[in-house]
Amino acid sequence: MPDAKKFMYINRKAPYGTIYAWESLEVILIAAAFEQDVSLAFMDDGVFQLTRGQDTKGIGMKNFSPTYSALGDYEVTKIYVEKESLEERGLGLDDLQHLVWEDEDEDYAEKDSIHLVSRAELADLFAGQDVLFNF
Amino acid sequence: MAMLHLVNKSPYDTCNLNTASGTMKDGDQLLLIEDGVYGAIKNGKSASLLNGLKVSVLGPDLAARGISQDKLVDDIDIIDYAGFVDLVEASDKVQSWL
Numbered sequence: 001m002p003d004a005k006k007f008m009y010i011n012r013k014a015p016y017g018t019i020y021a022w023e024s025l026e027v028i029l030i031a032a033a034f035e036q037d038v039s040l041a042f043m044d045d046g047v048f049q050l051t052r053g054q055d056t057k058g059i060g061m062k063n064f065s066p067t068y069s070a071l072g073d074y075e076v077t078k079i080y081v082e083k084e085s086l087e088e089r090g091l092g093l094d095d096l097q098h099l100v101w102e103d104e105d106e107d108y109a110e111k112d113s114i115h116l117v118s119r120a121e122l123a124d125l126f127a128g129q130d131v132l133f134n135f
Numbered sequence: 136m137a138m139l140h141l142v143n144k145s146p147y148d149t150c151n152l153n154t155a156s157g158t159m160k161d162g163d164q165l166l167l168i169e170d171g172v173y174g175a176i177k178n179g180k181s182a183s184l185l186n187g188l189k190v191s192v193l194g195p196d197l198a199a200r201g202i203s204q205d206k207l208v209d210d211i212d213i214i215d216y217a218g219f220v221d222l223v224e225a226s227d228k229v230q231s232w233l
Contacts, residue, residue, distance in 0.1 A: 014148070014200070017170035045148050045173070058199065063199070089176060090177060095206075
């Protein structure tokens, strides 16, 4: 993909209080279909989007959290979660969904999509992008 | 019961919980709903805002967000919608911190 641009989607809002998280997910899936180099960052309250075990029956809203596990099939394989944001909110990696993708170059070996990064590492990732979208 | 304070925003996103908890009087109660429930996570930085307060949290909003009971601060009441109505009914006034 010589002409592919690097797109990063930065998710900073909790999942059900506003529509941002769901809208971001929709945009990401569309962008992935255009074969761009897509990566996602979750920081601030955005880390709450990835918690495991979400059950929205009691609030009458669609539970869109299972969609994150489909991202690997759309070749969205780089998901960065900011360590400081998780820790400040009393959460760890174990509280998040285990997201994986299959590497077809290595006999479809399952690999982790989520990478825990520091704020400084995230800043470096931002600097390497062509386009950034903040949700 | 004097006043029921409702907080529906994440304490990591707005200062609503900070202000609400700072203005609560003896006998007042706090109910965390919607994104406000994130304030009840025991190991979170905002948990200390709840020290010494009478706090409830809306169970369906916790479940939607994947926050299990073992993650919460001690001495917190998990209530359902009927419990929400009971709290409002038992209060003289309600202040909703939007």
